Each structure stands twice: as C-alpha cells, then as structure tokens.
Amino acid sequence: MPNSNAKLRRSPRSGQEAGRRELVSRSLQSAEHCLEDQDYGTAYAHYLLVLNLAPELKTSVKETFQFTLFKWAEELDSLARIQDLFNCYEQALELYPNDEVICNSMGEHLFRMGFRDEAAGYFHKAVKLNPDFADAKENFYRVANWLVERWHFIMLNDAKRNLTYLKAIENAVCSGCKSVLDIGTGTGILSMFAKKAGASSVYACELSKTMYELACDVVAANNMEREIKLLHLKSLDIEIPKHIPERVSLVVTETVDAGLFGEGIVESLIHAWEHLLLQPKAKNQDVSTEDHGRVIPASATIFGMAVECKEIRRHHRVETQEVAGVHLPNSVQFFSPTYAFAGSEETVEPYTTEKLSRIPGGYIPLTEPFQVMTVDFNNLQELKSLADRKPWKLNQPVTEGGMLDAVVVWFVLQLDDEHALSTSPSEETCWEQAVYPVQGLSDYSVKAGDTVVMEVCCQDCYLKIQKISFSTSECGMDCSDGDDTLSLGNEAELCNALAGLQTTSKQDGKGQVCVLESTEIALLNNAPYHRCFKAAMAKVLSSLNPSKDLQSMDVDGHGSGGNLQEGQSKSSVDVVPDPLYILDVSEGFSILPIIAGKLGPVKAYSSIEKEQHQAVLNIISEANHFPKETLEFWLSHLEDENVVLQRPKSDKLWSIIILDVIETSGLIQQEVMEKAAISRCLLHSGGKIFPQYVLVYGMLVESQSLLLESAVQGTEPTLGFNIAPFINQFKVPVRVYLDLSTLPCVPLSKPAELLRLDLMNPLLNSSSREVKVQICKSGQVTAIPFWYHIHLDEEHSLNTSDEFSHWKQAAVVLDKPIQVQHFTKIVARHFGASNLSDANPAFSVLL
Numbered sequence: 013m014p015n016s017n018a019k020l021r022r023s024p025r026s027g028q029e030a031g032r033r034e035l036v037s038r039s040l041q042s043a044e045h046c047l048e049d050q051d052y053g054t055a056y057a058h059y060l061l062v063l064n065l066a067p068e069l070k071t072s073v074k075e076t077f078q079f080t081l082f083k084w085a086e087e088l089d090s091l092a093r094i095q096d097l098f099n100c101y102e103q104a105l106e107l108y109p110n111d112e113v114i115c116n117s118m119g120e121h122l123f124r125m126g127f128r129d130e131a132a133g134y135f136h137k138a139v140k141l142n143p144d145f146a147d148a149k150e151n152f153y154r155v156a157n158w159l160v161e162r163w164h165f166i167m168l169n170d171a172k173r174n175l176t177y178l179k180a181i182e183n184a185v186c187s188g189c190k191s192v193l194d195i196g197t198g199t200g201i202l203s204m205f206a207k208k209a210g211a212s213s214v215y216a217c218e219l220s221k222t223m224y225e226l227a228c229d230v231v232a233a234n235n236m237e238r239e240i241k242l243l244h245l246k247s248l249d250i251e252i253p254k255h256i257p258e259r260v261s262l263v264v265t266e267t268v269d270a271g272l273f274g275e276g277i278v279e280s281l282i283h284a285w286e287h288l289l290l291q292p293k294a295k296n297q298d299v300s301t302e303d304h305g306r307v308i309p310a311s312a313t314i315f316g317m318a319v320e321c322k323e324i325r326r327h328h329r330v331e332t333q334e335v336a337g338v339h340l341p342n343s344v345q346f347f348s349p350t351y352a353f354a355g356s357e358e359t360v361e362p363y364t365t366e367k368l369s370r371i372p373g374g375y376i377p378l379t380e381p382f383q384v385m386t387v388d389f390n391n392l393q394e395l396k397s398l399a400d401r402k403p404w405k406l407n408q409p410v411t412e413g414g415m416l417d418a419v420v421v422w423f424v425l426q427l428d429d430e431h432a433l434s435t436s437p438s439e440e441t442c443w444e445q446a447v448y449p450v451q452g453l454s455d456y457s458v459k460a461g462d463t464v465v466m467e468v469c470c471q472d473c474y475l476k477i478q479k480i481s482f483s484t485s486e487c488g489m490d491c492s493d494g495d496d497t498l499s500l501g502n503e504a505e506l507c508n509a510l511a512g513l514q515t516t517s518k519q520d521g522k523g524q525v526c527v528l529e530s531t532e533i534a535l536l537n538n539a540p541y542h543r544c545f546k547a548a549m550a551k552v553l554s555s556l557n558p559s560k561d562l563q564s565m566d567v568d569g570h571g572s573g574g575n576l577q578e579g580q581s582k583s584s585v586d587v588v589p590d591p592l593y594i595l596d597v598s599e600g601f602s603i604l605p606i607i608a609g610k611l612g613p614v615k616a617y618s619s620i621e622k623e624q625h626q627a628v629l630n631i632i633s634e635a636n637h638f639p640k641e642t643l644e645f646w647l648s649h650l651e652d653e654n655v656v657l658q659r660p661k662s663d664k665l666w667s668i669i670i671l672d673v674i675e676t677s678g679l680i681q682q683e684v685m686e687k688a689a690i691s692r693c694l695l696h697s698g699g700k701i702f703p704q705y706v707l708v709y710g711m712l713v714e715s716q717s718l719l720l721e722s723a724v725q726g727t728e729p730t731l732g733f734n735i736a737p738f739i740n741q742f743k744v745p746v747r748v749y750l751d752l753s754t755l756p757c758v759p760l761s762k763p764a765e766l767l768r769l770d771l772m773n774p775l776l777n778s779s780s781r782e783v784k785v786q787i788c789k790s791g792q793v794t795a796i797p798f799w800y801h802i803h804l805d806e807e808h809s810l811n812t813s814d815e816f817s818h819w820k821q822a823a824v825v826l827d828k829p830i831q832v833q834h835f836t837k838i839v840a841r842h843f844g845a846s847n848l849s850d851a852n853p854a855f856s857v858l859l
C-alpha cells in the first residue's frame with residue numbers, strides 16, 4: 013500500500029520525465045539495431061526523435077548521428093529523392109547549426125546538383141567554423157573559382173582601367189546625370205564611383221548571389237549602404253516603381269567578355285532603353301543632360317586579325333593520321349566545340365579566349381588588323397537591329413604567308429568622347445582576346461596575295477565569325493563553304509576554280525563527326541604521350557604472356573607485323589591464349605585501349621561515356637582491323653556506374669589499369685590514392701597501374717603577375733575604395749591553367765623534386781617532406797610553380813611541362829612574399845602526401 017500511495021502522489025511532471033527517458037532509451041536501441049541492419053532511414057528518424065527529446069545527448073551521439081545522416085543521404089541521392097535529402101540536412105543543421113562536417117557535406121550535395129552559390133555558402137561556413145578543416149577548404153577553393161571568377165582580381169588590380177571608368181562617370185555626373193543604374197555591379201566599384209562623383213541616386217543590380225552579398229559587404233565597408241540601393245536581380249527583371257522609383261539618366265556597365273557581346277550587354281541595354289532609362293538626347297539638341305539618358309560605355313569598335321599560331325592549332329585540329337601505330341581514318345572528322353555546324357540548334361560559345369601576349373610559341377599575323385564592326389550603345393534601333401541583321405562577308409588580303417589557324421578579335425570600348433579602353437593584344441591590358449579557330453578546310457596554307465574570307469553575324473548574344481576560308485591569288489574566287497552560286501565564264505574556268513577551292517564540306521553525311529574538347533584534341537596530337545604508353549604497355553604484356561603471339565608485337569610500328577589477328581590465324585592447332593585484361597579509366601576521349609589492342613591477345617575496356625565518342629572508337633577499331641571483341645565499353649558492363657573499379661569478370665583480374673592522375677588544369681585528381689588502393693587489389697600478379705608513380709617538381713619564383721591574378725593588392729588599384737578584404741576571401745592558394753614557358757616571372761631557384769607519389773607502392777609515400785632548395789638569384793619568393801614527371805615505369809615517363817604536353821601547370825601563391833638571398837638555401841615543405849587531393853596547395857617555404 014505505501015508504494016501504491018506513492019505512485020498516486022507522483023506529480024504529472026515526474027511521470028512525463030520517466031516516459032521521456034523510456035522513449036529516448038528505446039529509440040536509441042532501435043536506432044542501433046537499424047544501423048546493424050543498414051536501415052539508415054529508420055535509424056535517422058530514431059536519432060531525430062532522440063535529439064529532439066533529449067538535447068543533452070547531442071555531444072555523445074554526434075558522430076553516430078553524422079554517420080547515419082550521410083549514409084541515409086547517399087540512399088536518398090541514389091533514389092533521386094532530392095527534396096527529402098535537403099530536408100534531412102536542414103533538420104540536422106537545426107540540431108547542429110555549427111557543425112562544420114554537416115555544413116561541408118551539405119555543400120558537397122548542393123555542388124553536385126549544380127547549386128554552386130548555395131554550396132559555396134556552406135563550404136565557407138565550414139571553413140569559418142574550423143579553419144583547419146582540409147576537406148572544406150579544398151571544396152571552398154574549388155567552388156570559389158566558379159563563383160568569383162579570377163578575372164575579378166585582375167580587373168580590380170588594373171588601376172588604368174578603374175581610373176578610366178571613374179573619369180568617364182565623373183564627366184557624365186558633372187554634365188547632369190544624377191540618377192545612375194549599375195548593371196552587373198560585381199563588387200560595386202562602378203556604383204561607388206558614381207556616388208563619389210556626386211550622383212544623387214545610385215542603384216545597382218547583380219544576379220549572382222555570391223557577388224550580390226559581396227557587393228553588400230563592400231558598399232557597407234565604404235559607408236555607402238544608405239546611398240546605394242543594391243538589387244539581387246537580373247536587370248531584365250527590374251521594374252518601375254517596384255524596384256527603382258523612376259527612370260535613370262545614366263546606365264553604367266561592363267557586362268562584356270572577350271567577344272564583347274557574350275555577357276548579354278545588347279539584350280540588357282535594349283531592355284534598359286525601353287524600360288529603365290530616360291530617352292536619349294537627340295543630336296544637336298541643346299537640352300540639359302539631366303532630362304535624357306545615356307550609357308557608359310557609349311560605343312565599341314571590334315577589330316580582327318588572321319594569325320598563324322601553333323598552340324591554337326594543336327588544340328583545335330587533329331594534325332596526324334596515325335597515333336602510335338593506330339590509323340585515324342578519313343571518315344572520322346574531329347572538331348573542337350567552337351566549330352559552327354550548319355543547321356545546329358545548339359547554342360555554343362563560338363570562340364575560345366587567349367592572352368595572345370603570353371601564348372606559348374607566340375603568333376604570326378597573316379593580315380593587317382581590320383575593323384569587323386562598330387556598335388553604338390546609345391542607339392536603341394541599332395542595338396535592336398544587331399540580332400536581325402543578316403550575316404555579312406569580310407574579305408581580307410593576306411600580307412604574310414603561313415598556316416591559317418585562327419581569326420583573333422579584340423575591341424576598343426569608347427566610354428565617352430574622351431575615354432577609351434582597348435583589349436588589343438599589343439596593349440598592356442587585363443583582357444584576353446577572343447579566338448575563332450579555323451576548322452574544316454582541306455588545306456590551311458596561305459601565301460601573300462591570297463584573301464581570307466569570313467562571315468560575320470550577331471546571333472544568340474554572341475559575335476560569330478564563321479565559315480572562315482580563303483581564296484587563292486591564282487583563281488581569285490571566294491572560297492567560303494560553297495553555298496553561294498559561282499558565276500564563272502565557262503566550264504573550264506569552273507574546273508580550274510574548283511581545283512583551287514580550299515574548303516571541303518564536312519556535313520556531306522559521309523563521315524562521322526566527332527566533337528572533342530580542345531584539351532582532348534591536344535592529347536590526340538601529343539605523340540610522345542601515346543608512344544610512351546605503347547612502349548610501357550608492351551613491356552607489361554610481354555612479361556605477363558611471353559608467347560609467340562606477343563613475341564611478334566609491333567611496338568614501333570615497323571616490326572614483323574604480328575598482332576592478335578595474325579597470331580590467331582596461324583594454325584588451328586595453336587592454342588589461343590587467354591586474353592589479358594586492360595582497363596582505361598582516364599577521363600575524356602582516349603585511344604589507349606585501341607593502342608593496347610595492337611599489342612597482342614588483350615581485352616581492352618574503355619570508360620568513355622559519350623555515344624558519339626564510342627561510335628568513333630568503334631570506327632577507328634574497325635579501320636585498324638580489330639575484331640569487335642577486342643574493344644568494349646566498360647560502363648555498359650556495370651550495374652552501378654559509381655563503382656568503376658571492379659573485376660573484369662568474377663574469376664579474372666586486370667593486367668593494366670590506366671588511371672587519370674593529373675587534371676589538365678595542372679592539379680592532381682581528387683581521390684587518386686583511394687582509386688590506386690582499390691586498383692592494386694584488382695591486379696593479378698605482375699599487373700601494373702599506369703602511372704606507377706609521379707614526381708612533383710617545383711621552383712621558387714618572383715612573379716608580380718601571379719600576385720595580381722590571385723588577390724587584390726590593397727586599396728591603391730581600386731582608387732582608395734576598400735574592396736580587397738572582401739573579395740580576397742575568395743582567393744585560392746593555387747593558380748591553375750598556367751603556361752610556365754610564358755609566365756612573367758623571375759626564377760629564384762633551379763627546379764627541385766618536391767614530392768614522390770607512388771601508386772604501386774604506397775609505403776614510399778610520406779605525410780610530409782622537407783626539401784632544401786638552393787637560391788640562384790636574390791629576390792622575393794611570391795610563388796612556387798609546380799609540374800609533374802609521370803612515370804609509367806622506370807624507363808618511360810612524361811613531363812607535363814614539355815612543349816607537346818596537353819597538361820597545363822599550376823602554382824602555389826604565397827600569402828606573404830619571402831625575401832631570399834643568392835647562394836643561400838631555404839626549405840620547401842609539403843604536407844599531406846597521403847592524400848593526393850590535398851597535395852596540391854600544401855607547400856610552404858621556410859627560411
């Protein structure tokens with residue numbers, strides 16, 4: 013009875029507490045059982061209940077909760093339950109708002125799905141929460157390159173460009189333009205110029221969430237947040253009076269790219285003139301500027317020039333018919349993405365960009381610079397007519413003989429009557445030039461007196477220079493793509509003219525068109541790369557199967573001619589050896605599996621994904637008389653494409669696995685050590701991973717260019733405005749896609765081996781290494797450029813910095829320059845060799 017009475021007297025609150033504890037205990041047990049059964053969704057639900065009922069357990073169950081969340085998120089991702097995935101992360105972040113691991117993981121999912129702005133926010137938060145969190149730092153560095161493009165730093169450091177814009181804006185405001193709209197404000201610098209010049213009302217719009225938030229911080233830091241209204245909008249979505257109270261008298265913008273129109277300036281200004289700007293001032297009208305609208309820049313003149321350039325050529329035209337003994341049939345026609353296919357509905361940027369003053373090997377002008385077109389940004393009707401204007405032809409005489417490789421384009425931006433900016437390759441400018449590679453001709457050799465012919469139009473917001481060809485001085489006829497009717501006196505003249513025609517139609521339906529990225533074309537043109545792989549693969553295959561079939565391998569392309577087919581047809585009595593299995597998981601278009609197929613009885617698997625590329629590999633395979641079973645596409649054999657590295661068959665192992673170790677950007681591929689570890693388990697005895705090891709080389713340099721391209725250097729280039737601390741949050745320690753042969757720098761040391769990364773023998777790797785570097789010249793160390801010697805084996809290696817390389821180089825840029833003296837030695841230290849993806853930026857210099 014006493015006990016019973018005690019129960020009756022127990023308060024409701026104590027009963028609820030006991031019930032809560034019981035529910036929490038049971039839920040924890042259920043969560044653990046679900047984890048054992050790999051039922052991550054139910055386990056996650058139980059942990060949510062536990063943490064909501066018992067917040068005091070957050071610390072003790074944190075790691076298990078994270079594990080459960082990440083596993084459940086993987087399942088949701090694989091099931092394409094994207095909204096459920098994000099809901100789980102939002103719930104987790106409500107419970108652990110300052111957990112850097114969860115923030116980083118959320119960012120990774122967002123980034124994979126294309127939400128780069130949002131991903132950057134989570135990566136940035138993770139780094140702020142834990143500055144030493146390596147995964148988050150690397151993720152943030154990678155996404156920063158997309159969110160805040162590197163040209164922002166270069167332009168903000170261009171004091172001449174900034175001052176020219178400031179003076180033009182001051183002139184406009186002083187002449188009566190008191191209300192200003194800055195379209196595509198970026199960091200907000202042009203808006204601050206307008207306010208400093210005395211504008212009474214300043215508005216600025218920016219579509220990028222990251223740049224909008226950055227501009228808000230910059231404007232506030234310069235005490236202008238109450239004077240400049242920032243809009244997170246595309247200018248086409250601005251409405252009066254919803255976003256701004258009335259039409260403005262001045263629009264300032266620099267929404268131009270190397271091809272002038274590629275950032276949408278024409279569309280933006282048409283909308284601005286129709287909806288946001290006051291009417292333009294009529295010519296010779298003597299009325300106050302305040303009552304009329306105008307645009308800065310006022311106009312632009314576009315110039316062009318035909319050039320010979322080996323570097324452009326090797327990235328846009330396949331220059332060989334044979335690659336390491338593999339014949340490339342004429343029926344396959346390779347093009348880079350800039351080639352404009354007739355009738356194509358896909359909008360592709362019709363040019364690439366290069367800083368011609370720093371292009372390896374230089375360039376040779378084949379024509380004089382010529383004017384392509386002009387555009388008046390203060391003339392609405394002219395802007396509207398651009399898109400509707402029919403293509404027009406330009407003919408330019410050749411003044412210097414050579415190879416017609418490209419037409420390069422630049423422009424002069426006339427800000428007002430007094431101030432202009434030029435992007436010419438002969439100017440000291442932060443701009444690159446637009447490059448229109450010449451493709452699709454049967455011959456590219458021109459001589460003085462010939463005429464370069466091209467067609468110009470403005471479609472899809474791009475300046476297009478297409479159907480580039482030439483006519484010879486002998487026949488004197490226009491040699492564009494052949495659609496125009498030829499007007500010639502008689503049949504004999506027609507035959508003679510056709511004999512001199514230098515254009516062949518690539519859309520006749522007879523061949524297989526193959527569009528490759530420019531780096532993939534450069535790889536096809538990299539003869540030493542393919543010769544090296546051929547020799548190294550032959551060495552491995554010969555050691556694994558020294559039969560008479562492999563004895564007759566034609567490694568150099570001129571041996572006895574024996575191959576798999578000949579070996580199998582010698583005699584029905586001969587025993588056909590089991591094939592050796594080769595897997596090529598290098599990224600992009602690769603013909604290494606076909607090269608391997610010429611080396612004996614092998615089964616070569618390609619990891620190429622694109623159907624067009626698979627079709628081309630099959631055509632090349634047939635042209636080289638391979639049986640169909642020699643080459644197969646590995647992804648078609650996989651149940652889960654995310655698990656590429658696995659056995660060829662349940663009872664077979666690989667003889668060779670080819671991994672992509674170095675990105676074309678000059679960085680080491682992510683997760684290479686993990687892939688190498690899996691690959692080692694899939695090799696049979698004597699099998700090899702290619703490459704077997706990589707040596708990282710570097711040197712100490714002084715380079716002002718790298719500093720200017722990596723971070724804004726104080727307030728001087730931005731004319732006193734405080735911008736550097738904010739945009740420099742997005743600086744990355746490593747600059748990529750460099751050409752060391754033309755990088756403006758002063759070497760302060762000789763090249764030194766900094767690191768060995770061994771894929772076959774990981775015991776030779778170390779987590780850190782110190783290298784003593786001999787200083788050969790006094791100066792300030794600002795950067796450490798680095799490149800790689802890729803060793804397929806001890807005899808065969810590739811240098812990623814040689815002239816044939818399709819790889820670019822990279823450089824670590826130091827936070828603070830280090831003064832060094834001639835004849836002294838300093839220590840270069842590397843951290844993180846156990847994780848190749850962390851190896852790229854982890855260099856430091858110690859005195």
